[in-house]
Amino acid sequence: MSLFSRLQFYTTVNHMRDLPETRAEIAFAGRSNAGKSSAINTLANHTRLAYVSKTPGRTQHINYFSFGDEAYLVDLPGYGYAQVPAAVRAHWEKLLGQYLATRAQLKGLVLLMDSRHPLKELDWQMLEWFLPTGKPVHVVLTKADKLTRQQQALTLNAVKKALADHPNCTVQLFSSLKKTGVEALEQAIVDWIKM
Ligand code: GDP
16 A cells, blocks of 8 residues: 555645644645646545645645655645735745745655646746755656657656756656556655655
8 A cells, every 4th residue: 555545634724833843744836727636636546635725715725634644745835826816925925935945844845837838937936945955856747648758758858958957856747647657756755755
């Protein structure tokens, strides 16, 4: 049984002061619609688990899932959604920026991007907040099933090249629909927890 089949919703947090203590954390971030909830559900083998993050009032918050007593998977609010009021956006920017730059328990960042539209401005913003910590980033190019094999290879190479100056960044293709890339993602996370 994989570690992730024990993934369970734990809590929702809206302020840095309310973050839970002690366990290691692995954060998941991405533009809204990048396929983050689908990826978490795919890992958990549990169809609706991460949709808790999409219930009204929770989308701009940080949602914690526990797996065993080892670590938390931290689902960060999706960004880049045009309809968000300026005040809400300012709040999440502060929360996300502080969390990524200062969270000691955070072991690594899984950054999900639609493989058809990788490395948008706000994705770079996440990297700018997080890379100075020296911790690893694993870029997951989602919905790979929407690309041909050739397009997949081109996209993977282009993203790797764009991140070549950052040795702590790894990149993979992923599809929740076809369940491809699941083991590679699990392995990246397991390696971070062991560190
Ligand atoms: P989130 O906003 O980042 O949590 O994104 P969701 O997981 O809700 O996915 C956004 C949309 O993309 C939904 O309509 C999903 O059905 C679709 N989607 C997510 N993953 C995949 C995938 O691997 N392949 C395809 N074709 N569609 C996907």
